[in-house]
Amino acid sequence: MTVIQGARVDTEEEILSLYRAHLSKGRATLAELFGSHMEVESSGAWLTTSDGERFLNAGGYGVFIMGARHPIVMEEVERQLHTHPTATRILLEPTVARAAEALVSVMPKGLDRVHFALSGAEAVETGLKLARAGGRRRTVSMLGGYHGKTLGALSTTAKEVYQAPFRPLIPDVRHLPFGDAEALEAELRAHPGEVCVILEPVQGEGGVIIPPKGYLKRVEELVRAYDGFLILDEVQTGFGRLGEWWGADTEGVVPDVLLTGKALGGGVLPVSAAVATRQAFRPFDKDPYVHTATFSGQPLLMAAVQGAIRAVKEERLVSRSMDLGAVLLSRISEIAHRNIPGQLVEVRGQGLLIGVELVEAGLAGELLIELFNNGVVANHSMIGSSVVRFTPPATLTDGDVKFFLDSFDKATRDLISGSATMPEGGN
Numbered sequence: 001m002t003v004i005q006g007a008r009v010d011t012e013e014e015i016l017s018l019y020r021a022h023l024s025k026g027r028a029t030l031a032e033l034f035g036s037h038m039e040v041e042s043s044g045a046w047l048t049t050s051d052g053e054r055f056l057n058a059g060g061y062g063v064f065i066m067g068a069r070h071p072i073v074m075e076e077v078e079r080q081l082h083t084h085p086t087a088t089r090i091l092l093e094p095t096v097a098r099a100a101e102a103l104v105s106v107m108p109k110g111l112d113r114v115h116f117a118l119s120g121a122e123a124v125e126t127g128l129k130l131a132r133a134g135g136r137r138r139t140v141s142m143l144g145g146y147h148g149k150t151l152g153a154l155s156t157t158a159k160e161v162y163q164a165p166f167r168p169l170i171p172d173v174r175h176l177p178f179g180d181a182e183a184l185e186a187e188l189r190a191h192p193g194e195v196c197v198i199l200e201p202v203q204g205e206g207g208v209i210i211p212p213k214g215y216l217k218r219v220e221e222l223v224r225a226y227d228g229f230l231i232l233d234e235v236q237t238g239f240g241r242l243g244e245w246w247g248a249d250t251e252g253v254v255p256d257v258l259l260t261g262k263a264l265g266g267g268v269l270p271v272s273a274a275v276a277t278r279q280a281f282r283p284f285d286k287d288p289y290v291h292t293a294t295f296s297g298q299p300l301l302m303a304a305v306q307g308a309i310r311a312v313k314e315e316r317l318v319s320r321s322m323d324l325g326a327v328l329l330s331r332i333s334e335i336a337h338r339n340i341p342g343q344l345v346e347v348r349g350q351g352l353l354i355g356v357e358l359v360e361a362g363l364a365g366e367l368l369i370e371l372f373n374n375g376v377v378a379n380h381s382m383i384g385s386s387v388v389r390f391t392p393p394a395t396l397t398d399g400d401v402k403f404f405l406d407s408f409d410k411a412t413r414d415l416i417s418g419s420a421t422m423p424e425g426g427n
Helices: 012-023 025-033 071-081 094-105 120-133 151-155 160-166 181-190 215-225 278-286 299-314 317-339 361-373 398-416
Strands: 002-005 008-011 039-043 046-049 054-057 113-117 138-142 173-176 195-199 229-233 257-260 272-276 344-350 353-358 387-390
Touching (some): 054 398, 094 299, 120 195, 120 229, 120 257, 120 278, 181 215, 195 215, 317 398
Parallel strands (some): 195 229
Antiparallel strands (some): 046 054, 257 272, 353 387
């Protein structure tokens, strides 16, 4: 199938060849596993390929809490695009100020200083640098956690296959078991006033790992007791994904820095942010050039942020995420236990972050293909590779929900029958 782009015609074969020549041979091979389909359009919960097929997007790594091209976000972005998309960073510029104001309005109380960036990993680097500037030279992250692949973020991501080619990494980083408050207390007690703790409220790439109730609050108490520094990485879990604005809200936690991204750009543009207390942000207040980036806070991105926050508020997507997530979790669990009991370890989730853990990673890959064959896009988990992860929009209609559950039912039945095949069009 071809796609006409002005005077140029794109074919799947040519684009696959360009991937191999200029992007990544491995990425091209992965595309072939899914039939070399080429996505060319998206709207709401659906994406369309070059051959006219439509797929329900329950993946996207958590970006699409409000779906694709939400009209409120598009309205804000289009207005800014035609007036002033990129700023000099020298003069006052209103969109970044208004975006910061809007973001602070939905944050836990006390978090009122904002540094905008583009990616989640950049937000992580910002948080780690604030901790360093505040005197915390040791870092604790959690086994199974994922914080990105830039050098500092990678140092806190405890995955051998990602770390090994790039060692030595940032020194004085320890990885502790997620959910083990006693192990954390021992580390903090051994190094009072020196430790930055970074963790996710729920480990998304770890395979949707939910900590024991009260764990986050206990982490906050321990960090305060031993004069540490707390970073909550909510790049995936925030913005309503867990059925609250932030995972921090589930236990009334106020970290020194809260990181957000993915959905922050409204499913339209790449934006992230590190939002800090005044005390934690003090090093950046003193010197505005100590941590900068050319495209941080650019007007077009800030328009997307304002639109995204408006959309979540006006359409009550946080409560929708909680209610819809409860329905999907129950039905997914019921179907999985009925259709694949011998291949299933567990179904777990919170809000619209749902994981289906299988007995081995290969089965998870097969299930992803079967879901695709039945019209649903999902994700694997980069740390917990035996987990298929669903992060659907909170804007799903009743018809979308029915399609998704019917497709999951068919995909799991096809999985158990051993009929997992490459989607049509594959080589």
